Amino acid sequence: xxxxxxxxxxxxxxxxxxxxxxxxxxxxxxxxxxxxxxxxxxxxxxxxxxxxxxxxxxxxxxxxxxxxxxxxxxx
Amino acid sequence: xxxxxxxxxxxxxxxxxxxxxxxxxxxxxxxxxxxxxxxxxxxxxxxxxxxxxxxxxxxxxxxxxxxxxxxxxxxxxxxxxxxxxxxxxxxxxxxxxxxxxxxxxxxxxxxxxxxxxxxxxxxxxxxxxxxxxxxxxxxxxxxxxxxxxxxxxxxxxxxxxxxxxxxxxxxxxxxxxxxxxxxxxxxxxxxxxxxxxxxxxxxxxxxxxxxxxxxxxxxxxxxxxxxxxxxxxxxxxxxxxxxxxxxxxxxxxxxxxxxxxxxxxxxxxxxxxxxxxxxxxxxxxxxxxxxxxxxxxxxxxxxxxxxxxxxxxxxxxxxxxxxxxxxxxxxxxxxxxxxxxxxxxxxxxxxxxxxxxxxxxxxxxxxxxxxxxxxxxxxxxxxxxxxxxxxxxxxxxxxxxxxxxxxxxxxxxxxxxxxxxxxxxxxxxxxxxxxxxxxxxxxxxxxxxxxx
Numbered sequence: 001x002x003x004x005x006x007x008x009x010x011x012x013x014x015x016x017x018x019x020x021x022x023x024x025x026x027x028x029x030x031x032x033x034x035x036x037x038x039x040x041x042x043x044x045x046x047x048x049x050x051x052x053x054x055x056x057x058x059x060x061x062x063x064x065x066x067x068x069x070x071x072x073x074x075x
Numbered sequence: 076x077x078x079x080x081x082x083x084x085x086x087x088x089x090x091x092x093x094x095x096x097x098x099x100x101x102x103x104x105x106x107x108x109x110x111x112x113x114x115x116x117x118x119x120x121x122x123x124x125x126x127x128x129x130x131x132x133x134x135x136x137x138x139x140x141x142x143x144x145x146x147x148x149x150x151x152x153x154x155x156x157x158x159x160x161x162x163x164x165x166x167x168x169x170x171x172x173x174x175x176x177x178x179x180x181x182x183x184x185x186x187x188x189x190x191x192x193x194x195x196x197x198x199x200x201x202x203x204x205x206x207x208x209x210x211x212x213x214x215x216x217x218x219x220x221x222x223x224x225x226x227x228x229x230x231x232x233x234x235x236x237x238x239x240x241x242x243x244x245x246x247x248x249x250x251x252x253x254x255x256x257x258x259x260x261x262x263x264x265x266x267x268x269x270x271x272x273x274x275x276x277x278x279x280x281x282x283x284x285x286x287x288x289x290x291x292x293x294x295x296x297x298x299x300x301x302x303x304x305x306x307x308x309x310x311x312x313x314x315x316x317x318x319x320x321x322x323x324x325x326x327x328x329x330x331x332x333x334x335x336x337x338x339x340x341x342x343x344x345x346x347x348x349x350x351x352x353x354x355x356x357x358x359x360x361x362x363x364x365x366x367x368x369x370x371x372x373x374x375x376x377x378x379x380x381x382x383x384x385x386x387x388x389x390x391x392x393x394x395x396x397x398x399x400x401x402x403x404x405x406x407x408x409x410x411x412x413x414x415x416x417x418x419x420x421x422x423x424x425x426x427x428x429x430x431x432x433x434x435x436x437x438x439x440x441x442x443x444x445x446x447x448x449x450x451x452x453x454x455x456x457x458x459x460x461x462x463x464x465x466x467x468x469x470x471x472x473x474x475x476x477x478x479x480x481x482x483x484x485x486x487x488x489x490x491x492x493x494x495x496x497x498x499x500x501x502x503x504x505x506x507x508x509x510x511x512x513x514x515x516x517x518x519x520x521x522x523x524x525x526x527x
Binding site for chain 1: 131262309416421424425427455456457458459
């Protein structure tokens with residue numbers, strides 16, 4: 001399981017957009033989800049390169065600080 | 076034909092500000108709130124309060140259908156937009172005009188013209204207001220690259236629609252151009268409905284200095300001097316003051332003259348602000364016009380004694396301004412610090428929560444405009460600004476001492492705030508010396524705070 005990384009919300013916010021779909025390849029630093037919080041857009045990247053295994057949120061959804069937004073299987 | 080009953084279509088500190096001005100002017104008020112704001116302190120300052128709907132801005136403060144329904148049901152004759160939300164949305168303001176309600180602000184035509192930054196540049200040129208070298212609309216990435224080379228780096232890339240620094244990027248070389256171009260086009264499209272971008276020369280070491288204007292429907296227009304707003308991060312202001320340490324009387328007259336020429340060309344009415352960049356050499360250049368009351372308007376009120384919101388209500392009601400240029404005699408020095416619910420230790424990321432304690436500074440020369448009270452919830456849905464601490468004293472050094480004293484009295488618990496950063500910024504040698512520029516906070520002061 002060590003090669004599976006969670007992409008978590010660094011702030012509470014609303015999911016503004018989802019940049020990737022399940023199965024997509026991402027590089028380290030690629031934006032996975034963009035959150036909107038207090039009028040700011042905050043891009044949430046994947047820490048690792050890999051494949052998007054799951055996207056756990058939908059656009060418009062409100063998320064808490066630390067919520068898991070997506071899971072990436074590290075390459 | 077002065078106004079009888081005003082719907083204040085905003086929340087937080089600016090709703091409180093407008094409701095107070097209405098009360099003092101003998102105008103009845105209706106406050107509106109989302110379900111998240113039912114217990115907000117501003118709602119207690121109104122004669123009537125009506126619910127708009129859900130916490131999301133599209134369901135509440137941007138839900139114009141619902142706002143117009145409330146205005147009609149409560150018998151309002153005017154709407155004050157505050158700042159933000161639809162204050163500078165020409166389409167929505169036009170809809171308000173079409174209902175026959177009075178919009179407390181300029182005409183939708185003025186808002187549309189100044190909201191298109193390329194059109195605004197052309198108007199400024201017509202009014203003989205100095206401009207930085209810049210382009211028309213950039214058609215493609217290739218076009219952007221060619222035009223940036225021609226202008227010479229550094230350049231600043233901006234969406235033609237919108238404002239508030241959204242989507243703007245400073246480029247010192249061609250490396251980040253593609254990313255900046257894509258971001259500006261996407262953000263412009265998403266936030267303001269237009270993906271058009273353009274380029275301007277970036278002025279290194281420049282200050283942000285703006286001129287406050289008031290104009291009525293009787294041909295009177297006047298300026299209330301300048302505000303210096305150079306301390307910004309993410310192109311969002313954090314500290315403002317007046318007078319500017321960099322502006323002397325001849326320069327003030329020159330800048331104010333340019334601002335009044337621009338307002339005259341578009342036959343502007345109500346309150347407005349012309350923003351300039353002031354170079355280290357004392358030359359100034361038009362940035363944009365804000366066609367609304369601004370967050371930082373209180374510093375001007377503190378030194379002039381003129382109530383800008385009350386004048387807005389007079390002008391919208393068809394009355395002449397209560398003062399003329401000879402009555403504008405600024406005295407002393409005023410500084411404003413914006414208190415944001417942001418975590419300075421985490422790169423100013425938003426901080427939400429429930430306010431458990433709020434001690435409000437007071438004493439001589441201190442004004443606090445705030446939108447919170449103990450028990451208030453700071454949610455993800457709205458602007459992170461909780462309120463503003465404004466001080467006045469007879470000169471700048473005393474105003475600085477007074478601001479440090481006032482910030483020391485301020486206590487906000489339940490969310491992280493910018494208070495401690497502000498204390499260090501106001502106390503810094505650069506601020507004390509008045510050596511300010513638009514990159515000072517991000518490039519110098521914040522890195523220094525992190526290092527200690």
